[in-house]
Amino acid sequence: MSAGSNDHIVIIGNGISGVTLARFVRKNSDCKITIISSETEYFFSRTALMYIYMGHMRLKDTQPYENDFWEKNKIDLKFDHVTDINFENKQLNFETSSSMKYDSLVLAVGSKPNKFGWPGQDLPGVQGLYSYKDLELLEENTKNGINRSVIIGGGLIGIELAEMLHTRNYPVTFLVREGAFWGGVLPEPQAKMIERHMTTDYHIDLQLNTELAEIHAGSNGRVSKITTKSGEKIDCQLVGLTAGVSPNIDFLKNTSLKTDKGILVNEYLETSIKDVYAIGDCAEFKEHPTGRRNLEQVWYTGKMMGETLAYTLTGAKTAYKPGNWFNSAKFFDIEYQTYGWVFAKPQENESVFYWEHPTKYLSLYFVFNTKTHEFKGINTFGIRLRHELFDRWLTDKMSIEYVLEHLKDANFDPELYSQYEKQIVQQFNSENNTSIKPKKKSWKRIFNLSQK
Amino acid sequence: MKIIQSIGMTLFLGALVLFTSSTFLSKVEFTKNSVKETVNENVYKSIGSELSDALQGTFSNPIKISGLVSDIYNKKNQKYKEAKEWDKVMYVGSGQLTYQLIKKNTVGWFVTSQGLLLFLTFGLGVIGALMYIIPQVVTLGPAGIKNNHVYQNPSTNRGWIAWLVFVYLVGFYVLLYFNPQFLVSQIQIVEPIKEFISGGESSQWFLYGVLYCTVMTVMGIRMIIKYRHNNYQIVRTLSVIFFQLIFAFLLVEILPLFNMPAVDLKNAWPLDYDFLFDWNVKQLFEYGNVGKFVFFWGILLSVIIVPTLVYFYGKRWYCSWVCGCGGLAETLGDPYRQHSDKSIKAWKFERYIIHGVLVFAIVMTAWTGYHTYNVLNASDSENVKASLLGISVFDIRSWYGFLIGSIFSGVIGTGFYPIFGNRVWCRFGCPLAAYMGLVQRFKSRFRITTNGAQCISCGNCSTYCEQGIDVRAYAQKGQNIVRSSCVGCGVCAAVCPRGVLKLENGPEEGRINDDPIMIGNEGVKLNYTAIKAK
Numbered sequence: 001m002s003a004g005s006n007d008h009i010v011i012i013g014n015g016i017s018g019v020t021l022a023r024f025v026r027k028n029s030d031c032k033i034t035i036i037s038s039e040t041e042y043f044f045s046r047t048a049l050m051y052i053y054m055g056h057m058r059l060k061d062t063q064p065y066e067n068d069f070w071e072k073n074k075i076d077l078k079f080d081h082v083t084d085i086n087f088e089n090k091q092l093n094f095e096t097s098s099s100m101k102y103d104s105l106v107l108a109v110g111s112k113p114n115k116f117g118w119p120g121q122d123l124p125g126v127q128g129l130y131s132y133k134d135l136e137l138l139e140e141n142t143k144n145g146i147n148r149s150v151i152i153g154g155g156l157i158g159i160e161l162a163e164m165l166h167t168r169n170y171p172v173t174f175l176v177r178e179g180a181f182w183g184g185v186l187p188e189p190q191a192k193m194i195e196r197h198m199t200t201d202y203h204i205d206l207q208l209n210t211e212l213a214e215i216h217a218g219s220n221g222r223v224s225k226i227t228t229k230s231g232e233k234i235d236c237q238l239v240g241l242t243a244g245v246s247p248n249i250d251f252l253k254n255t256s257l258k259t260d261k262g263i264l265v266n267e268y269l270e271t272s273i274k275d276v277y278a279i280g281d282c283a284e285f286k287e288h289p290t291g292r293r294n295l296e297q298v299w300y301t302g303k304m305m306g307e308t309l310a311y312t313l314t315g316a317k318t319a320y321k322p323g324n325w326f327n328s329a330k331f332f333d334i335e336y337q338t339y340g341w342v343f344a345k346p347q348e349n350e351s352v353f354y355w356e357h358p359t360k361y362l363s364l365y366f367v368f369n370t371k372t373h374e375f376k377g378i379n380t381f382g383i384r385l386r387h388e389l390f391d392r393w394l395t396d397k398m399s400i401e402y403v404l405e406h407l408k409d410a411n412f413d414p415e416l417y418s419q420y421e422k423q424i425v426q427q428f429n430s431e432n433n434t435s436i437k438p439k440k441k442s443w444k445r446i447f448n449l450s451q452k
Numbered sequence: 453m454k455i456i457q458s459i460g461m462t463l464f465l466g467a468l469v470l471f472t473s474s475t476f477l478s479k480v481e482f483t484k485n486s487v488k489e490t491v492n493e494n495v496y497k498s499i500g501s502e503l504s505d506a507l508q509g510t511f512s513n514p515i516k517i518s519g520l521v522s523d524i525y526n527k528k529n530q531k532y533k534e535a536k537e538w539d540k541v542m543y544v545g546s547g548q549l550t551y552q553l554i555k556k557n558t559v560g561w562f563v564t565s566q567g568l569l570l571f572l573t574f575g576l577g578v579i580g581a582l583m584y585i586i587p588q589v590v591t592l593g594p595a596g597i598k599n600n601h602v603y604q605n606p607s608t609n610r611g612w613i614a615w616l617v618f619v620y621l622v623g624f625y626v627l628l629y630f631n632p633q634f635l636v637s638q639i640q641i642v643e644p645i646k647e648f649i650s651g652g653e654s655s656q657w658f659l660y661g662v663l664y665c666t667v668m669t670v671m672g673i674r675m676i677i678k679y680r681h682n683n684y685q686i687v688r689t690l691s692v693i694f695f696q697l698i699f700a701f702l703l704v705e706i707l708p709l710f711n712m713p714a715v716d717l718k719n720a721w722p723l724d725y726d727f728l729f730d731w732n733v734k735q736l737f738e739y740g741n742v743g744k745f746v747f748f749w750g751i752l753l754s755v756i757i758v759p760t761l762v763y764f765y766g767k768r769w770y771c772s773w774v775c776g777c778g779g780l781a782e783t784l785g786d787p788y789r790q791h792s793d794k795s796i797k798a799w800k801f802e803r804y805i806i807h808g809v810l811v812f813a814i815v816m817t818a819w820t821g822y823h824t825y826n827v828l829n830a831s832d833s834e835n836v837k838a839s840l841l842g843i844s845v846f847d848i849r850s851w852y853g854f855l856i857g858s859i860f861s862g863v864i865g866t867g868f869y870p871i872f873g874n875r876v877w878c879r880f881g882c883p884l885a886a887y888m889g890l891v892q893r894f895k896s897r898f899r900i901t902t903n904g905a906q907c908i909s910c911g912n913c914s915t916y917c918e919q920g921i922d923v924r925a926y927a928q929k930g931q932n933i934v935r936s937s938c939v940g941c942g943v944c945a946a947v948c949p950r951g952v953l954k955l956e957n958g959p960e961e962g963r964i965n966d967d968p969i970m971i972g973n974e975g976v977k978l979n980y981t982a983i984k985a986k
Contacts, residue, residue: 016909048910055601056947061915064924066795167600201594289975299908304973311976321975328906328950333596333681335951337906384951387904391971412903412954414945416683443959 005030009313010092010102012036012082016299017280018108019043020306021313022075028314033074034100036092038081040132042067047299049135050160054167059132087256087273104275104313107252107263108306111245111281111297114153118241120215125223126239129161138164146170146237150226152212153243154181159194159331161240162204173205173234174198175212177243187344187365189354190379194331197361202332215239245297247282260284262295267319269309277313279305289321298327324394325377326387334361339390340377342367350376353400353431355424357382364424368400375403383420384412389446401436404428408441453587460583467577472620474573474637475514478562480554482507490556491549495542499528507553514554514634521553522546550633555640562640569641574662578670585674595681597947599916607870608787614870622867629858632656650705661701664780668696671783678786684942684955688772692779700776713739713746718774721754722813723884725852730824737828758884759891765957766898767888768940777877780866781918782941785874789943792873792920799920802879802937806886809856813883816852819845856881875918879937889936897957899964900933900944902926904971906952913944913953927952930968 009025011018014037022033035043040059048062070077081095085105092100113128115121127137142165149165151158154176162172178184180191181198198204211229218224225235247262258264258272262284269277280302285294304322311318328337342365346352351370356363362382368375374397378390389410393403403410407421421438429436443449470477487503488496506520525546532540562569592598607613627634632655639654642662646654672693679685699718708714713736721727727750736743761769771778792798823838823845830836838845865877878885892898900923907930913923919937923944926933933944933953945953969977 045909045911047908048912051599051910051912054599055604056599057911057915058603061790061911064909064911064928300905300972303905304970304976307970307973308975318978319975321973321978323972323974323977326904326906326972328908330949333594335949337951384903384954387906387971391904412901412951414682414684414942415955416687418683447959447962449959449961 006032007103008032008034008101009104009106010034010036010100011106011108012092013108013110013280013282014039014043014077015046015108015110015280015302016043017110017302017306018106020303021106021108021279021310023073024307024310025313026073026075028310030074032076034076034078034102035070036078036080036082036100038079038095041077041079042070044132046130049129049132050164053135053138053164082251084251085255085257087276090275102275104277106309106313107271107276107278107282108280108302109248109282112248113157113241114244114246115241116243118152118212118215120217120223120226121241123215123217123223123239124221125237126215126241128241128245129157130245141238142168142170148173148234148236149238149240150175150212150234150236151240151242153241154178154183154208155185155242155244156182156329157245158240158242159198161242162198163202163332165238165240166202166204170238171203171205173207173236175210175228176206176208177211179209181206181208183344185344187342187352187354187379189356190363190365190381191344193356193361193363193381194334197332197334245281247284247295249282267321268312268317269305269320277309279309289319292322292325300326324391326391334381335384336379336381337385337387338377338379339385339387340367340375340394342377342379353428355420355427357420362420366400366403373399373401375400378403386410386412386446392448400428401434405436405439406445408438409446411441453590457584457587457591460580460585460587463576463580464584465580467573467575467580471573471577471638471641474562474569474641475634476512478512478558478637478640479560480511480514480517480557481559482509482511482553482557486557487553490553492544495544495549498532498540498542499524502528503553514550514636517554518547518550518631518633521550525549547631547633551636554633554636558636558640562637566640566644570644573641574666578666581670582673585670585677588674588677589680592678597912597949598678599912599947602787602790608790610791610871614788617870618867621869622863625858625863625867628656628660629862635659646705649702650709661704664776665697665701668779668783669693671786672779675783675786679946682942682946685946688942689782691773692775692782695774696776696779711739712742715746715750716776717746717749718753719776720758720770720884721750722810722817722887723775723777723882724750725813725816725857725883726820727754728817728821728824729849730820730827733824734827758888762888762891762898763896764898766896766938766940766955767885767892768898768938768942768955770888771878771885771939772941777861777865777882778875778939781869781874781878784866785869785918788869788874789918790873790915791871792875792879792918794914794917794920794922796922799922802920805880806882806889806937809860809881810883810886812852812856816848819843819848856883873918873920875920875939878939879919885937885939892938893934893936895960897960897963898938898940899956899958900926900938901954901956901958902930902932903950903952903954905930905973906950908950910949912947912949916943916947918943923953930965930970932963932965934964 009031011022014035018035022035025033042063044059044062045064048057051057052059052062082092083095084093090102111130113130125141127141128134148171150173151161152175162174165172180188181194183191195206199206213227213229215223216225223239225233226239227233249259249263252259262282263271263278264286265271265278265283266286267289269279269283271278281297283305288294301322305320308318308320325341326339349370350367353366365379367377375393404425411419425436425438487500487507502524506524511517529541603609635656639656639659642659643654645662646652646658672689675689676686695718700716704714704716726732736747772782819840822840826836860881861877868876907927909924909928911924913927917923918941919939921935921938923933940955942955945955
């Protein structure tokens with residue numbers, strides 16, 4: 001559909017997906033836009049929640065737009081909770097017993113922390129970390145100080161929570177089911193580097209291959225200890241459940257809307273009901289348009305879905321077609337960026353080149369096709385790399401040799417940082433019997449100036 | 453570590469209290485001839501006997517002396533004015549008069565034990581501060597961005613400590629610029645340093661210089677420890693300390709010993725606003741060829757060197773590598789950088805006021821230049837034309853000096869650090885920054901590159917931008933940051949948790965990308981032309 005100026009687009013959820021959608025719709029249309037949220041009045045960056053707890057920023061600082069931005073752009077905000085949706089009458093009902101009509105409905109309702117039915121998972125002092133309300137709860141749960149916390153689940157949110165608690169000097173035990181930190185995603189040597197960093201530099205009590213069995217309450221009714229499957233008991237006053245997130249769609253479960261883990265959508269982000277769309281964390285593709293995972297709960301994909309759907313809603317029907325994969329994170333002090341596909345274990349026909357600095361937390365993990373030498377992806381720790389360049393190299397299917405030869409072009413570290421391209425290429429040469437020489441950095445190549 | 457830090461803080465605060473209260477610790481003793489020996493002949497003729505009568509015996513409260521002196525001084529001047537005896541009116545100022553009287557007649561241990569006092573104030577202050585700062589290598593944790601508790605600490609979240617520091621700094625600047633008679637004790641404390649470097653008498657400007665260098669060095673060490681993983685920050689901090697110690701302080705003291713003018717060779721017009729004042733130019737020319745060289749160096753610096761370097765490196769080469777104001781902001785001011793206002797309103801205000809100051813500086817300089825030209829070419833030195841279009845050169849000069857030179861750059865510029873952030877002057881007031889900003893915005897290779905689509909809108913960059921630039925607004929769109937106000941401190945790039953920002957000097961082509969397509973969204977990219985056509 002194309003939104004006319006009398007149409008009303010209603011977006012449930014004011015996260016990055018919903019807000020990106022609203023902004024791009026407004027660029028191209030005068031239609032009425034309403035964003036509904038029961039989390040916070042104004043959009044904030046969810047990825048920055050940790051910095052509020054650590055004292056780097058206030059909630060206000062994590063809000064990318066000033067409060068009058070919404071009125072200036074005629075985007076209505078409604079701070080309320082949707083209790084149910086009447087798809088037939090195109091009507092939303094709110095907790096405040098008011099209601100609202102829509103012409104197009106966009107569900108951008110995000111995720112909630114996974115709970116896998118552990119005994120005691122709903123005790124006071126047990127919580128996940130996803131929403132602003134979770135952050136307020138964490139403040140509440142730690143306001144009197146704690147002697148130890150236990151974090152369940154070795155992924156991105158778990159390590160963030162560990163860093164947050166560390167800044168308040170609360171000891172952390174980190175239980176990870178796998179044999180390595182974020183073992184499903186990171187290649188072993190890089191997982192090991194993170195483990196080293198968090199245990200030796202930050203004294204996190206990391207317990208790999210350990211699963212939670214039960215959470216126990218103390219005499220005050222709050223969490224007082226946990227037991228692991230191997231029978232170990234750990235006293236604690238806080239349990240962080242960070243074993244991933246799943247779409248926040250409980251309120252849609254008994255409706256005519258088709259769902260699986262998330263809200264099922266096609267490549268145009270259309271759900272099973274006409275004029276109802278889903279984007280972001282809560283959207284699950286029946287079949288992913290580019291063959292990636294059907295559920296990708298990442299900041300960047302949410303943003304892309306929002307932009308894509310905005311074009312569809314304003315008359316330029318556009319399929320969601322994400323390009324080369326990229327992502328980033330920070331593990332305590334180690335920055336991580338990835339471009340292309342890097343799996344924990346090399347796939348068939350994939351070779352790996354790994355370089356690690358002897359003392360610093362710097363490492364690069366390259367993946368390339370064993371036969372054609374086509375560069376497939378890179379994980380970088382501690383050395384920043386240029387997104388635009390890697391995106392181009394991946395699209396153009398450049399070889400690993402080409403990438404190494406032009407690695408200086410891709411360096412995105414601040415000026416005056418030590419550079420390691422020489423050592424990296426040297427190691428590759430000696431391992432592969434090649435004689436690649438790193439080329440000097442060229443602005444022409446970086447900005448593709450010669451083609452203009 | 454905590455114990456060392458506590459002892460350090462105690463020592464520092466003790467030294468600070470002693471330094472501050474020293475105003476009331478010295479003894480001023482007046483004898484019969486004190487006044488006669490201190491004040492100049494004119495003043496002595498007018499109010500010598502009244503002063504001698506009033507100032508008898510020993511005082512330890514300069515406020516009392518100041519009160520007595522200004523009473524007598526003002527009454528007499530009033531009388532002269534009423535009687536229209538213009539030739540008798542005194543111009544020295546009662547503050548200056550008090551300053552001389554106190555300075556010349558201080559006695560006792562404050563004069564004889566200056567070395568000890570220097571150690572107890574500056575010595576213990578520095579030792580204490582370092583005992584607090586150096587353990588941060590351990591207490592802050594491993595090297596990396598550690599802005600932990602910035603918004604939970606009353607000294608950095610505009611809490612009560614910040615307000616105390618604010619009151620102290622503002623008070624200090626007000627005394628420094630307008631009431632130095634209350635800083636005589638402090639000025640005397642640094643006398644031994646003056647003696648050691650160049651001989652001669654210490655003044656409030658020498659005290660300010662010593663304080664400036666000390667504070668910048670100590671807080672520079674803090675800055676380097678905080679950013680010890682970041683070479684750009686380390687080198688930049690060493691650079692500002694170097695230029696402060698050598699160019700702004702030592703050379704200015706030492707050059708006169710070699711019969712050269714006492715100038716800060718890195719200070720460029722229009723920040724150096726008295727460059728074309730008649731006394732400055734005359735003084736330079738009195739030094740012959742060396743003076744002429746310095747004069748032409750000043751012109752070369754402002755007209756050629758400054759814009760050229762801004763073209764190649766952005767204004768950061770000056771603002772955060774060389775400049776003294778910038779140096780203080782980047783060291784003493786670093787804990788307060790998050791307080792700059794990021795609103796669009798503040799940006800609008802900034803553009804009006806900083807360019808307003810630039811225009812004011814240019815007009816003021818044109819007036820003084822005209823006057824100086826007349827002075828240099830006057831056959832009759834009594835009758836130099838000192839007004840243009842009906843505006844007096846002296847008026848415009850003193851208004852600029854008072855409003856911009858003292859109030860804006862000093863009292864507000866530094867005094868307001870703890871509340872409005874560390875670059876208030878550089879962002880809103882500095883005419884040199886405005887000038888370089890225009891070059892940086894329209895003709896420069898410098899930009900902050902945004903790394904594709906990697907931004908997560910967290911807001912660290914904007915929060916810690918001391919110049920109040922909403923860096924995130926650009927970064928989250930995949931747009932490069934090209935802003936006239938950016939001083940290139942590099943902290944946005946340092947605090948970014950995802951490696952999104954990089955300060956660089958690259959080709960002008962494509963430097964400003966107003967409407968970038970975010971990398972990664974191929975569906976949108978494919979449809980881009982179709983969409984744009986609609």
